Amino acid sequence: MNHLLSFSSSLQGYLAVGAILFALGIFCVLTRKNAIGILLGIELILNAAGINFVAFSKFRTGLIDGQIVALFIMLIAAAEAAVALAVILRFYRLKQTIDADEASILRN
């Protein structure tokens, strides 16, 4: 009978790392001036989710579906990064800068 909130001690550790990574990711996205810096932030959040999944799959359910999800997260992160870099490259070519605040022609 699985029920909520019965995380064992070692799981706490992994979750803590995940949470920290999550927070750092968000902080990074919000503060970095550089477009690529924002992408790094997004990657951090995705990895945090990955850690969570792997931790839960090991300690919580014992099934491997958590790990499969982590794999998929990496896969999608890669795809997203590819597209993002292409867009930022084009942005650089047009604006000779990758400062995120420059991208504000479309407003209010």
Place this chain on the structure above:
Amino acid sequence: MFPILSVMTYIPLLGMIIILALPRNNPNLVRWVAVGVTAIPLALGVYLYLSFDRSTASMQFVEQFDWIKPFNIQYYMGIDGLSIPMVLLTVLLTFLCVIASWGIETGVKGYYAMFLFLETGMMGVFCALDFFLFFVFWEIMLLPMYFLIGIWGGKEKVYAAIKFFLYTLFGSVLMLLVMVGMYYYSEPHTFNLLQLAQGHMFVGKTVVLFGHQLPVDKLFWIGLFIGFAIKVPVWPFHTWLPWAHVEAPTAVSVILAGVLLKMGTYGILRMNYPILPEATLWAAEFMMVLGIINILYGAFCAMAQKDLKKLVAYSSVSHMGYVMVGMASFTTAGVNGAVLQMFNHGTSTAMLFLLVGVIYDRAHHRWIVKPDGSKGFGGIAAVVPVYTGIMAIALFASLGLPGLSGFISEALVFLGAFSNPRFQTYVVIGSLGILLGAAYLLWMFMRVFLGPLNEEYKDLKDMNFREVFTLMPLCALVIVLGVYPMPVLNLMGSTIEKLLTLFS
């Protein structure tokens, strides 16, 4: 059984499609097609009048079949004593207005298409007996009005058009909520107005709004009343009227004043009274006070106007006040007088607006006193005698001079309201309105027609045959109904009798 109401409603729609298909370069063809198309409902209207059964209060010429089964919505059309005068007025005025708008030059096809579409909307509102169908027609009417005022209007037409649209839409969305509310709070969920009127279904119930329990029927009543009051217009909601009337082209302001204002009071009599009688009794005093304010406020404002059309617009506000007073009195004479006043005001204001249109076509302005204080029209009676004669008739009809139709309905309203002891003080105050009515209309007649001739207008042409033709039926109606009003009164007699049994 020949579906006469649906035919009358959808012939103009058919006409619109035909007109849109006509070639663009031949405006006269478009005009004659429009006249032909509006003549058909007029003819059917005459047939309707002749074969209408005056003795029963039940619905006649009924057409009822299922439209949208899951919501029990029916295509339910029918007329009784309350709606037939309005139908006849609509059909007549639209026919005359189509002839009166010969002067429109730009976008003739669009103009007549919108006009016919407007007639379909109006006919639908007066014949619909299913709330959903009523609402659909009620809002459809706004579209052509917006374009008619917005495209062919005067200087500030855009502002007037959007203001008209916003005001009326605000009213009708409240009606949408009430419609849906009535559907879900009625025992066998229905939109059928007659079924809703049977069971006093909404009396006991309450609903939560902003945290406290409110009685449902009073909420419905207020929602409906605001929706209709904006159309009447009742005092706080009237500021769109002067704008819309002044900026609309002549024929549109005739229809606006002649028919559209009546939809508000018709709606109240068709829905507020039979479906929510307890709430209506509760709010009678409220309606009476608003009616009196309408009368006096309209009259006072009309007195200070310098633009002919605005003066007539404010006089409409004042005259619709009589209808409100008549309705709120719950007496036979009062309500009959109110419905008769709806009809009479329709004819006399239509004449006034047509006449203002005639002089506008010639002088291209409507100033009694020009804004810079210099003299507008003056002493043109010598130059245009026929015009002055007809204007005098229209003027004295709306003034309420006995022998013309205005007096009959005003007299009935005041006799009725006075015989209800609760409202006698209001009636005495309201009678001041008759006095003021005489003042501003005569002041206008004196300033524009009598006195020394303002040289600027000595070459004004008198009315041509077309203009006189549009005014003749209205003149006849005003005089005949002034002498013997029974042809219209006995149309509505039995319906109002049945309606008032709820309130004795």
Place this chain on the structure above:
Amino acid sequence: MGETLHNVMLLAPEVCITLFLCLLFIVDGLFPSLRSNRFPMILTVVACIASMILTAKVGKTPAAYFGGMVVNDGFTTFFRYLFFFTAAVSSYVAFGSKEVEAKSRIEFSLLLLCVTVGMSLMASASNLLVLYMGIEMVSIISFVMAGFRRDNLRSNEASFKYLVFGGVASALMIYGFSLIYGLTGSLNYSQIAASLIAAQGNVGLITWLALVLIYSGLAYKISAFPMHFWAPDVYEGAPTPITAFFSVGPKAAGFAALLRILLTVFAVKTGDGNWKAVEGLSLTSIIAVISAATMIVGNLSALGQTNVKRILAYSSIAHVGYMLMGLVTLDRSGITAIIFYLIAYCAMNIGAFWVVGVVSNIRGREDLEAFRGIGWSMPVLGTCMAIFIFSLTGIPMFSGFIGKFLIFGSVIKSGGFLWLALLGVLNSVVSLYYYVKILKSMWLDKPETEESLRLPFYHAVGLVGLAIPTIVLGLYFTPILEFAEKTLATLL
């Protein structure tokens, strides 16, 4: 082996789209001459029609397959129809617009078909992972589509913003999924629902955090209140046909995912076919607040706009607000109302954007000045736009009104959220002002130059094809309503 073959058979529509995708790749490679003319569009439309036929066939046997990760029920069938229809129409629109250059038309078709597969995956997913896969598939391709005009700064900026906002939102979502996985120990909707019910209400803050994060992911997709900021800029920047597609396709997919998660995971089916929120997670008042906020943001921000595309962007946010009203009572009539509203919304919104596209092609600009007198020079275009605009405002005789009528009906029927109904009604009055501003410049203002333009037949057919159902649906909507009720009946 037979079992997987059976599963693939149930995915027939998606498989068909993928086959056509490969066909397009072949054409792209081997027959360069066909690349730039109308052939790719025809191929896309054929692909959509084929998959619609397959959906109809597959839809008769509702079943969960791939081990309960994907569900093929009435709900999925409806959304598949919707996605294929929007994809077909969008490609039709795109191939008439100058904004999609001839040489890059084949890429547009490829991207469009991919997104369609992603969307139908989102609608049929009943497993967190598959849902994530669907959402990411749609999002990433949308980033590319937003930046379709490579050399145009606005288009590029649109895709950049879409990229950053979308990335963060889906990252948050997947983190929320991980928490849900941790709490309930499974990825499958049915198991998650079971464990949530088992918890009998002692739901900790963690669950609420997970719920909020998941909601933020989905809200980004349908541009609901907190996550709507990207929509106006991206809609204005992206090429008009693509914006038309964005405002319809991905948004409907977002609603599909939101409805499915909400109704199967976070709510329990009560006896009379309605739903009740899992105790401890009283969603209704939160949804009401979100709906109200979305409406107000959408309508009020649109008031001061002069760029028509931006007005329609804010108006689509407002319409999301109206649709969310249906969720407030979580009863059958509310959800049916949403489904009906989606149908009506898709038709009129694509139409409106289409007209904007045509006008901006001719006049080069998209602000209200560009629309001066268009009604008189191109009456068909003007009339169609009037129909779409009045339908968007919710004037009767048009499908938009029926949508609003059903939504307000469901809210008033429950009686609890009358204030929301009042707010909704006031919002539709306010919406009239900015909608009619477009008509004002089209019909009420006289054009400076009297040149009478001719609306190309290609666009006229399409626009009238969308306008007529808007009217017909407004007058006689029983069959569609029954169809919407049927889709709900078989929701697993």
Place this chain on the structure above:
Amino acid sequence: MAQQALLIALFPLIAFVIQSLIGKKLPRHGDFISVLAILGSLVVATPIFMKLITEGHVFDSFQVTWMSLRGAEAGRLNSAVTIVIGVLINNLTAIMLLMVTLCAFLIHLFSVGYMHGEERYHLFFAYISLFSAAMLGLVLSDNLLTFFICWELMGLCSYLLIGFYYKKPSAINASIKAFMTTRVGDTLFFMGIAGLYYIYGTSNFMSIYKAIELGTGHGVTILGYPALAFIGFMVLMGTIGKSAQFPLHVWLPDAMEGPTPVSALIHAATMVAAGVFLLIRMFPLLEAAHVVLPVVAYVGAITAFLAALIAIVQVDIKKVLAYSTISQLGYMVMGVGVGAFSAGFMHLITHACFKACLFLCSGSVIHSVHTQDMREMGGLKSKMPITFATMFIATLAISGVPGFSGFVSKDRILGGALAYSMEHQGHYLIPFLGFATAGITAFYMFRMIYMTFFGHARDEHKHHHAHEQPFTMTIPLMVLAALSFAIVFAGPTGIESIDHVMPVKWFDHALEGVQVEMGIAEHLSPEAEAVHHKAHGLALIISLAVAGLGIFLSSITYLKHLLSAEKFKRMAGPLYNLVWNKYFFDEFYLGIFIKKGLLNFNQMLATFDDKVVDRIFVDGWRDIAMVTKNVIGKFDDLVVDRLMVDGTADVMSGGGWVLRQFQTGKVQQYLVLTVMVIIVALFFANLGLK
């Protein structure tokens, strides 16, 4: 007989319709149509009158339902309403019919000559025919509703006829003034009718008389006042408006702007008399509401006295006659007020004849000397013998010289007033004002005669041109003058005690018949009989003395020039100034009430409606929205004119503007806002969980 009587009113109506439609094209512009029509009415009216004379009593009526509104049974709010109208011929009607048709016919004849050559000649006859139809309709009607309809139609005709010379601004102002002042009275009169329908459900005279006899309607109150009193006062207000009693008398002198035949017909003989006729018809009701009659008496007396004073100082011949009309009307109202309504009615008839004659004579004088100012006349006696003779007879009649009709009716009124003051102690003011007015009337009438006909010609040129009028104009004068003799109504000398030898009492018998119908012919108790007899004797002596004094004073000042009028004027000083300015009523009405009060109020209200309600209530929210914007900071991007919508929407767009400021275009700021909202949501969720 009643059906034929309806023809009396229909003939002029038909004439009006023909005349107004095709009048211009007919030979002689169609004046013969109007004259023939009124002649037809006269021909139909005389047999009715003859029947009254021969049988002493005439009664017939027929009714038709005009409006029948279906409803529940009587007594409830929504009870059925049937409005029945019809024709009533009784003694009063017979006499009035003959008087009105006769005067109208004579005046039609006169105006054929007088109006010859006028530009809108055919329209004049159209309006006069409509007027006659309305007046006859009023006399014939058996209920107050049709009475009111004809009453207002006459108001319309007087408006049209006063403003006949519409090129003259003074004529138009006079016509509007007349219409509006009478309309004030009419509106209140209509309230009275509404009150009648409220308590009795009908306004038919006969049924009112019966109801009052039965005493129904006493307990009922309208607006807190006893119902009958309320109705009585409203009816009185109607009379005050129409018969130009104080304070609503200001319009009659200005009405002289109209052509003289109009003044004769409308503002002397018929229309103004309609108010008194109304009081007579409603006498039982006034009597039942006992508080009303004294007020009526006082209104009549005061009007008579004040108008007479003004008449003394007038120099325009028509203004003199106008004020004398107001004064005589005051007499009639006083007569009804003191209960002698048969005397009042007789005075109404006699006054109609001799005042019409006076006006027509003044018309023929004006027509020959082309001026209305008496100071430019003089010595016309030799030039216009017939006009002089007829005018002199009429002057004798009005001054109350025995042997003439005026004396007979005026003496009875004064007798009634004296009797009334004897019975009800303390009301001595009424007879005093009555007798004073009698004296003043004699004074100013003879003043007019002397200034116009006697003495030397003050303006040679005009005097030279003066000539007698053709027969069409002098015959009516002679007929009317003939009717001014006492013999027509009561004995050769008019003095009761002398004439009992050959009493021609048809008038008194007719009036007794009317009292029986009204149910008020109670027989006076013996001592009351004695008081009446004594009062009438005393009144006879005083009225003779006063009339003689008036004539004497007038002749020594204006004939013999022994007393100079200037010295008398200076001596009166401020009093003269007050009287000359007609007690500043006009200035009060026009200056304060209309100009400062009403027009400013409208102006204020109209600007209020346009500026306040439309702008503040509805549009003005924009200003508030503007303030919020300026507070937030100068932002040039938002141009105010894009918010050209009413105020509520402006607040919305102001709100929208605030919201759009969050849309800064920077993606990271979007994310910051989103994260903030998520945190707030979590905070509430946490709060909710507690």
